[in-house]
Amino acid sequence: MKYLLTSAGMTNPSIHAALVSLLNNPIAESNALCIPTASYANPGGFGQAWNFSSGNEPQTPMCELGWKSLGILELTALPSLDRAHWLPQVQACDVLLVGGGDPLYLHYWMQQSGLAELLPSLSETLYVGLSAGSMVLTPAIGQFFVNWTPPHGGDDKTLGLVDFSIFPHLEHPALPHNTLANAKTWAASLNGPSYAIDDQTAIKVVGSAVEVVSEGQWQQFG
Numbered sequence: 234m235k236y237l238l239t240s241a242g243m244t245n246p247s248i249h250a251a252l253v254s255l256l257n258n259p260i261a262e263s264n265a266l267c268i269p270t271a272s273y274a275n276p277g278g279f280g281q282a283w284n285f286s287s288g289n290e291p292q293t294p295m296c297e298l299g300w301k302s303l304g305i306l307e308l309t310a311l312p313s314l315d316r317a318h319w320l321p322q323v324q325a326c327d328v329l330l331v332g333g334g335d336p337l338y339l340h341y342w343m344q345q346s347g348l349a350e351l352l353p354s355l356s357e358t359l360y361v362g363l364s365a366g367s368m369v370l371t372p373a374i375g376q377f378f379v380n381w382t383p384p385h386g387g388d389d390k391t392l393g394l395v396d397f398s399i400f401p402h403l404e405h406p407a408l409p410h411n412t413l414a415n416a417k418t419w420a421a422s423l424n425g426p427s428y429a430i431d432d433q434t435a436i437k438v439v440g441s442a443v444e445v446v447s448e449g450q451w452q453q454f455g
Contacts, residue, residue: 234352234394235439236360238367240401241432242293245448248435252298255359255437256327263327265300270308270342271334271365274381278334285332285363292432293363295330308339311346323351328359331366335381339369340391349392364401367436371398377419395438398427403450405432413452420454427454 235255243249256263269282284290286305288297296303304322306329311319323329331339343349352360360370368374372393377400379389400416402408416429428436433449445451 234355234358234360236362236370236395237435237437238362238370238395238399239435240364240367240399240403240430242290242295242363243298244292244294245433247446247448248433249298251435251437251446252359252361255439257357257359258327260299260301262301264302264304264325265296265328265330266304266306266323266326267296267330267332268306268308268339268366269332269334271332271336271339271369273309274335274338281334282332293333295332295361295363300328306348308342308346308348311348316347320351323348324355324358326358328361329355331360331362331369333364333366336365336368336374336378336391337383337387337389338381339365341383341387343369343392352392352394367401368399370394372396372425373398373423375400375419375422377415377422395443396425397436397443398423398425399436400427400429401432403429403431403434403452413450416452417454423455425455428452429454 272278272281420427430451431449434447434451437444
């Protein structure tokens with residue numbers, strides 16, 4: 234699977250160009266499924282889910298890019314459905330657009346739904362993450378970002394499909410704690426490499442190759 238891990242979606246031409254380069258077909262010929270699940274654990278999350286999936290979130294553009302088709306893959310619904318009902322649709326899509334919210338909530342439902350175990354087999358699918366949608370692929374999010382606790386307890390561990398952690402929204406004016414100083418402290422608490430990225434930055438991952446795509450500020454640690 235190929236990954237484009239963003240802090241805030243397609244916020245500049247460089248990140249948009251990276252998206253196009255990773256797709257097998259042009260955007261207008263690509264079928265997308267969006268996953269808004271992570272937002273439900275946030276205050277006001279129901280509205281955030283609607284804004285994301287309907288393409289009414291201009292600060293974090295992903296769903297409104299002109300896809301050939303766009304469907305909603307709601308992870309909380311999948312455990313109640315026969316796998317044969319939803320699996321072919323996921324396998325047939327060109328891109329998964331995974332929205333932001335709470336990364337541990339998203340991690341929980343990726344596991345409960347069965348999507349987590351499926352992701353590594355989707356070799357021709359592009360995974361595009363936004364904030365929590367990016368963080369969930371990492372080995373751990375760090376205690377700095379732990380807000381939601383799974384029903385049976387847990388820690389800060391996530392899927393580990395990439396070998397680095399991500400601190401998103403670096404120096405964002407609406408998030409006064411997301412400073413570079415706090416990102417350095419966060420990175421020091423982890424056991425592996427990590428990146429702090431602002432909303433003008435993304436991380437492109439193809440196989441073992443990792444490339445930072447940025448028109449803004451970012452910092453690599455470890």
